[in-house]
Structure formats: structure tokens, C-alpha cells
Amino acid sequence: MSLPEFKLLRPRTLEEALGQLARYTGTESNGRGHPTLSVRVVAGGTDLIPSMRQKLFEPQYVLDIRHIAELKGIRSSPDNSVEIGALTPLSTIEHSNFLRQHYPVLTQAASTVASPVLRNMGTIGGNICLDTRCLWYNQSLTWRKACGFCIKKDGDLCHVAPGGTKCWAAFSGDTPPALLCLDAEIEIVSPLGSRRIPLRDFYTGEGDSYRKLQGNEILTRVFLPAESAGWRGVYRKLRIRGSIDYPLAGVAVAIKKSNGHVEDARVALTAVNPAPVMVKGATQALQGKAIDESVAESIGELAAKTAKPLTTSALTPEYRREMIRVFTKRAVLAAASN
Numbered sequence: 001m002s003l004p005e006f007k008l009l010r011p012r013t014l015e016e017a018l019g020q021l022a023r024y025t026g027t028e029s030n031g032r033g034h035p036t037l038s039v040r041v042v043a044g045g046t047d048l049i050p051s052m053r054q055k056l057f058e059p060q061y062v063l064d065i066r067h068i069a070e071l072k073g074i075r076s077s078p079d080n081s082v083e084i085g086a087l088t089p090l091s092t093i094e095h096s097n098f099l100r101q102h103y104p105v106l107t108q109a110a111s112t113v114a115s116p117v118l119r120n121m122g123t124i125g126g127n128i129c130l131d132t133r134c135l136w137y138n139q140s141l142t143w144r145k146a147c148g149f150c151i152k153k154d155g156d157l158c159h160v161a162p163g164g165t166k167c168w169a170a171f172s173g174d175t176p177p178a179l180l181c182l183d184a185e186i187e188i189v190s191p192l193g194s195r196r197i198p199l200r201d202f203y204t205g206e207g208d209s210y211r212k213l214q215g216n217e218i219l220t221r222v223f224l225p226a227e228s229a230g231w232r233g234v235y236r237k238l239r240i241r242g243s244i245d246y247p248l249a250g251v252a253v254a255i256k257k258s259n260g261h262v263e264d265a266r267v268a269l270t271a272v273n274p275a276p277v278m279v280k281g282a283t284q285a286l287q288g289k290a291i292d293e294s295v296a297e298s299i300g301e302l303a304a305k306t307a308k309p310l311t312t313s314a315l316t317p318e319y320r321r322e323m324i325r326v327f328t329k330r331a332v333l334a335a336a337s338n
């Protein structure tokens, strides 16, 4: 599958990139009121380029931000809070001793993304901004045309939930649930200024317009607060090929313990909803408890209730929900004992 034609922009600084975004960003409607962008930002390209080959995106301009040095690297402070540049490769995060020591749930999640080669190319910013996935969407133009397109791209019907008007494509990034557990914030910059928001406010829960990011905005930095440093953490994911696949269900657990009891905890899911989501009620159910099989099982039940898997992915919704229950229980037990 060939790439569509586009003009490549290669800024060397953030300022230059913002200038080019201000100059070239325009929007045209895809017919359902969702704008299609005339410029697309590319970082590692491990998600965007295959999608462009499938003609899911045909931007006039591609803004390659890979060479902006100021957006790379991990910078820690004396209180162990940390700032991660959006262009930091996932392999750097996976192998960071600082992050492994203070934010283990993040290094574990990063180490499960795709394969070593893709983790060298893929960035944390790209993982956060990752497009949602669906069996009816991540296909070639010929395949999608033969099946009659769908709401997320070029059509007005959802093959997964035909009666409705919502797209349920699944958010399938591995690091965002870990980042939610760590109460991460992100910085977004545009030619008009910058804003810093909690990551939990970045996703919309809609499979088609899944993130709150304008066409002229760049995700620049990720912040992990000192309050989340030192929490025990575990990430577990279900995938078909252990060596390379996207999650079909994933769970991150972070726990702060004192005197054998849980002082605070967070549990988040991926790949079973159109956004990465916190498990409702998990923090309250864990606080003050000594973790045993029955406590872990109850968190597994809560996670299974939060998960809303549909037929967007290769394994059945029933199996994915059941694996969320099982993996959450195991992850809670593992996080409590490590």
C-alpha cells in the first residue's frame, strides 16, 4: 500500500513547528462535522504511517517533529517528580532506572508496547495521542469500501453497534492507563499559548473524536507528580502475539502501602473502552485494606463492570471482559506483594 502524496515539514525547534502549524493548519469537514486536518503531526510514525498507507489520513502536510531536541528526555527533580518530553522514545522510558525505581507501573507498561524496534521509534507522546482501533477501521481503503465504510471514516453507520450514532473504536495504548494511575498531567502547546491538563481530561470517550487536541496543537511534555513516586505498580495486558501486539485488554495498578495496609491506590484499564479509564470505586475499595485474595477479587469485579468491550477487536467481548477481571485480580495481588 503506497503512501498518499503530502508535503513534509521538518522543524528543528518548537517555535519553528508552531509557526508552521499556524501557517498550514486548516480544516475541512468529513461530512459529519468532524474536521479532517490539512496538517498531521508525526513523531515516531509507527501508528500514523501505517494508517496513512491505509488512506485513513491523507493530509496535505506532515509535520515531522522528531528533530526537536527540546522535546526529548527525562528530567527529574529532587522531590522525585519528573517531566518527560513527548518525543522520548518508549525504549528510553522502558530502560530508565529512575522511572523503574520510582514509577514502575510506567516502565512495565512501556516495555509491553509492540516490539523493541517499534519502541525505539515510537514515542510517549504518540502513545498518548494514539488513534483508537477497530476491526472495521484499521483496514485498507479497498477493504473498507467493500464493507461500506463507517462513522469513524467516510460513512454514517457503525458496524459494531448499528442502531446508534456513536463510534466505539477502542483506545489501545499501553502507557496511558499507567499514566492515569500516576495522576499524570500533560502540556499542550499551540501558536496561541500553552495549557497544562490532567491526562484524565484529555480523552473524550468517543471512538472517532477521541482526544481533546486541536489541529494546531502539539503535546510537549508529560508530568508525574512527586506524590505518585514510590508507588508499587504492575501492568498486565492481553494480546494475541506476545512479541508484538496491541493490547486487547490491559490493566494498570498502582498502590501506596504503609504498615502492610493500602494507603492509596488507583486502577485503570485500556483497550476495552474508547478511552483509557480509571476503574470506578477501586480506590475507595482498596484504601485501608490489607490485600488478600478476596479483596483482589472484588477489584477484579469492579474492573469487569467498568470495561465495555464490544466487537471492535480480534477476541470476543466476553473473553476480554473476563480477562480484565482475571488480570486485575492478579495485578492487584502482584502490586501488593512486590
Ligand SMILES: Cc1cc2nc3c(=O)[nH]c(=O)nc-3n(C[C@H](O)[C@H](O)[C@H](O)COP(=O)(O)OP(=O)(O)OC[C@H]3O[C@@H](n4cnc5c(N)ncnc54)[C@H](O)[C@@H]3O)c2cc1C
Residues within 6 Å of the ligand: 040, 041, 042, 043, 044, 045, 046, 047, 048, 049, 050, 086, 087, 090, 112, 113, 114, 115, 118, 121, 122, 123, 124, 125, 126, 127, 128, 129, 130, 131, 172, 173, 174, 175, 217, 218, 219, 220, 244, 245, 246, 247
Ligand atoms: C505492529 C505494531 C504493533 C503495535 N503494538 C502496540 C502496542 O502493543 N501498544 C501500543 O500502545 N501501541 C502499539 N503500536 C502503536 C505504536 O507503535 C505506539 O503506540 C507508539 O507509541 C506510537 O508513537 P509514535 O511516536 O510512533 O506515534 P505516531 O505514529 O507518530 O503518531 C500517533 C498519533 O499521535 C499524534 N502525535 C504523535 N506525537 C504527537 C505530539 N507530540 N503532539 C501531538 N500529536 C502527536 C500523531 O499525529 C498521530 O495521530 C503498534 C504499532 C505497530 C505498527
Ligand code: SF4
Residues within 6 Å of the ligand: 133, 134, 135, 136, 137, 150, 151, 152, 153, 157, 158, 159, 160, 161, 166, 167, 168, 169, 207, 208, 312
Ligand atoms: S466502532 Fe463502529 S464507527 Fe467506530 S470504527 Fe468501529 S465500525 Fe466504525
